[in-house]
Amino acid sequence: MNIIKTLSQNKVAMVGFFVLAIFCLIAAFGPLLYDGSPWKMVQRPFLPPFENSNYLLGTDTLGRDVLAGLIYGTRISLLVGLVSTLIALLIGIPLGAYAGYFGGWVDELLMRFTEIFQTVPSFALAIVIVAIFEPSVYSITSAIAIVSWPPVARLVRGEFMSLRSQEYVLAAKLNGQTHRNIIMREILPNSLSPIIVLASLMVATAILLESSLSFLGLGDPEIMSWGYMIGAAKTVVRQAWWLSFIPGLAIALTVLSLNLLGEGLNEALNPKMSGKREN
Template structure:
């Protein structure tokens, strides 16, 4: 049974994958459905939703199409979520493998470095780094990853410490493999499943952190963002609640989709473990 089919057997996995597929389709089709600049003024200011077929979700107070911003904003959100999770897992696996396999002073130094990063809240660390580097999408991804890598590093370290005395590792040593080759080629692949399960947590946190940064004005000003859309409509909650409600609901749905997918993966992993 493949991991995907195992995930589809659970209700959470199916729901999460369907929601993520819808968001992915929205992000991929945004340039074709809404060509041009999504931040361009294209409608009367504060156009109500469902009153103009060309602008089904209405327009904000500057006359920008809400539907276009929502679709293009999904690209920003998904890109930040995926890139931050990948960067965090890659860095965490690198640090965890070195610490767990080499041990000794290497383990002590890397784990104390992990402790130092974990003492700072991820959002505050991201905001501080963005303040230094300036608001851009790569900077946001790196800032989020900087606060998220210690957890996968610790899990990878724990898994590798439990695997490094197995028979297949001893066989690799006898065969003359380099210690780093043993760690990354033989041990790390067997330690990956529990580390990958953190991807959903990191991605969901990345969505919320990026939205919060954009809400506070630390997001990329050249890209539509659901957080900046919420911030744009907060002063008009009484007269035009849809300006904040629509992107706010999109954020909730995105985080829910990632959470359900993560739960589906965790269930599929438990189902496959006895057969492994």
């Protein structure tokens, strides 16, 4: 519980945490409380923000409610970010763990496999994957997961390589513990903190990726997302800048607060590594 205490004393991280918490609440309850479909044309197009109290953030090029779009977009952004990170962790942790723990040819094989993914620019790969399967929430989430697991595998491998020669791991071997037990119960719990930090930053990257895909028109056509909103407004930036600015701000805020939280987590979990504290 020490970690939570340290984290709560870090004001910057707490700002990030609260912004994120608000976004999460919006994602969970927003669509239930704010009635109005993001696709329905409700007013004249290009209604500027704060002019009509019914449509606080105005309307877009087709007269759709921007606020509704923003609220529905929060849901999809956070969902894709979280789920794809989760999948990436599920791929990356076991691969990295096996490579780092066993070393030798297992390591060679798994790391060369990882490098295949690392040599291809991740955004291009994501575009290709989404384009092959048709754009849907599922294909986007899997595409993001597939391009973002290699750093996890690398990190976990490094942690395992340094921890596997620790004396408590040797002692477990001498105890006759199985490899599975040693990996799961001796090494993994001790390498969790850098993984948690990395995961928080990965959520931010995933949200950016999702927005970029939607911006290019590769988003799920059924679902309103922040990236799609910017993409749709890109031709009218000079007449109606707010149409790009508002969802852009939402993306920036989410990513920024995730980064602040990740930084805070890093400091709380690895006080020696972050170099902020002098001992």
